[in-house]
Amino acid sequence: MKISLDWIKDFVELPELSPEEMGVRFTLSTCEVEGVEETNAHMQQVSVVEITRVEAHPEADKLRLVSFETGSGERWVVCGAPNVAPGMKVPFAPIGTTLPGGFTLEPKKIRGIMSEGMLCAEDELGLGDGHEGLLELPSDAPVGTPMTEYMNLKRDVLLDIDNKSITHRPDLWGHYGMAREFAAAFNKPLAKPFDEAWIEKMRGFYNDETPPVTIKVEDDTACLGFLGLSVDNVAIKPSPVWMQQRLTACGMRPINNIVDISNYVMLEQGMPNHIFDRDTVRGGKIIVRDNGEKSVFVTLDEMERKMVAADTMVCDAEGPSSIGGIMGGLTSSVKDDTSRIFIEVANWNPARIRHTSTRLGLRTDASQRYEKSLDSHQLERTVLRILELLQESCPEAKVVGPLVSDKLILDEPLVIDLTLSRVNSILGTRLEQDEVIRILDSLEYVTKIDGEVMKVTVPSYRATKDVEVDADLIEDIGRIYGFDKLIPVAPHNEIMVTSLSPAKAMERKIQDFMVYRGRALEIYTYPITG
Known part of the structure; x- marks a missing residue:
């Protein structure tokens, strides 16, 4: 699991240590840091250039000699991109730049001609999967500007946490829980933006309208509590750049504001959740029940999953919508025209989630967390954090009705x-x-x-x-x-001669008599045990 120190700084001030020192200190205090990675460091060296001239390579039909303006003079490289053309503005990585994947550009002759760096495609910069040609920038991109400045990219340090070292710590599967550990380890105050005052303020958005979706959790399912909130007037749009950057840094692909908020809150609070397109909730009912029979269910990744009778499913009035605690269904996911949603946050029995996940061969970010025994006290806070980010993204969004729940049992302290x-x-x-x-x-x-x-x-x-x-x-x-x-000290124990019990002393005398006087032999046989 990757932890963003930029994200951690939202909650605690970190000391001025090198990334490597930070990793060592955190390993000693909390959990094993397997590696440290800096993001966007290469983009400081990559800059915007404008291509001025393209000529054929004298020794290769598919290569071109490309001249371009850097803002501090003209340079040239050997380039094989099919879309290269005069007037284009593209990213340029000079000699010495280390690109994602650890590849460092060095002076190199390409078919006999020295190239002074590389004009880059999208995937070469770690900005996406595109490799069909150079990444073409808008015509108003200022020549000579570093890509970090042009794209408003933040440099970040990621700690790669060994998942095995936090298997027993369900509170460390989110950035806020990790921030608490950083605050304790470095004796710094922890910001508490999600305190009781914040919860009461956010509860003010609940209202007395009739909830458009009701919840029923049947007995003997894997569900340990199910909460939901309906919201109208949402608009599907790209999420803010800062959110996309954090999700990307932590290994998640940005999709749209609703899906990104769902993933963002899971990575921050450590509690998985699911956001339904409410128009797909048939009958206005959410029913959590065991499947009851063998069936096939299509998940978000468009894969058919073979379910058995004991699997817990989240259903609407007409059939299953998601596999409880593991993955949502294809038909209930948010779409481009979604305007009404239902936020679901639930807790699940860890052993049953592990069993179903293993049988299906489907390990997800959600199932990994539920297997660790999450805290049902955090469910409402997760709903409210999603609502807060939704209101920032969609100011016109409106809560419909109160928070609805079923089978929520909170343990005594x-x-x-x-x-x-x-x-x-x-x-x-x-x-x-x-x-x-x-x-x-x-x-x-x-x-x-x-x-x-x-x-x-x-x-x-x-x-x-x-x-x-x-x-x-x-x-x-x-x-x-x-x-x-801690100073290792050997234990202080008195060494005393052990006296034999009367029975043991008599046994020793009999053995001695039989050997020395009775001409007997004492034999130790192998025990008949493995």
Whole structure:
């Protein structure tokens, strides 16, 4: 999973460290960083040029000698693009530029003629898949301008997180959860834009109109709670450039504002969601039920999936619309003319999602997260964050009715008793109580003092599978304090001669008598066990 440090900076101020140092520090405190990658660094070297002259290559029919103006003088390269022509404005990468994929341009003779760099296609710059010719820029593109400036591209640092190291941490499958860890690791304040005041403000958009879609979750399904909100007057358009850049950096392809908002919120909050074209919800009903029989269902990727009776499906009044917790159906997805939507945010049984996903051979971003035991307390916040971004993209958007839900069960808070003596005994430290409480507070635990006991309330997003006993709290304290600061000390144990029990002493005397006086042989046989 890729984590954008530019995104993390929305929530916490990061120290001035090199990307590599940042990766090492985060590995020591939270989870393994497999690699560090800088995005758009190459685009600072790539600039806008205007082609002035195209001539035939003397040694190759399909190559051309292309002269162009850089803004600081004329240069030329050997080019094989079929669409190259005088007057075009295109991106130029000079010698020394390292393009996506790790390829660095070097001085090179092409059929006997030295080329001074490369005029670039879309895919060569990492801007898309197009390779049919040079990327043609608009005629008003200013010659000599770096592509980062011309395209308003931000440089970013991506941390490639080892997924195996966060399997037990459902709260780390979104950027906000990761930001909380950065804040704790570097002792920085965490911005809390999604606090209770924000939730109450966003709830103000609910209203008393009759909800156009109702929800029914049948018993014994994989669903652990289902929320939905209807919104009218949305317009399908491209999402803002900043959102597209973040999605692209994290490995997702921008599609349109509605789909991009759905994916953006999943990557930010860590909670998957699905946005229906509400006109495809037949009968105005969402019914979550087990499939009940073997059938074939076509998913968003246009693949036919063989479903079995025990698979949980999200259905409308006439049939299935999506595979619960895994992937939506082809017919319910947002289209270019969609104007009315239904936002779905639900939680699902991790074991059943894993079972269905594995059987279908269909691992998705959603199923990966649901398998980790997500927190149902985060469902409404996810709905409201989607609504907030929708209102920014479509100011005319209007909520229709209240938030609808079914089978939402919220667990009681988990409280664990912890003592300072046990913390220091396990870690081999001499931490003061104030420091222990500071570390717990930075991870959003709530601590109350009761004599020598600290009563620690575990955040709901940590209590689903990660934190259960005081040893888990001590592990959190140790990693934020710094495992690298712990001094290894050999255990202090007294070595004493062990005295034999009367029965064992008698057994030894009998053995000695039989060997020395009875002329017997003592034999050890192989046990009849494997």
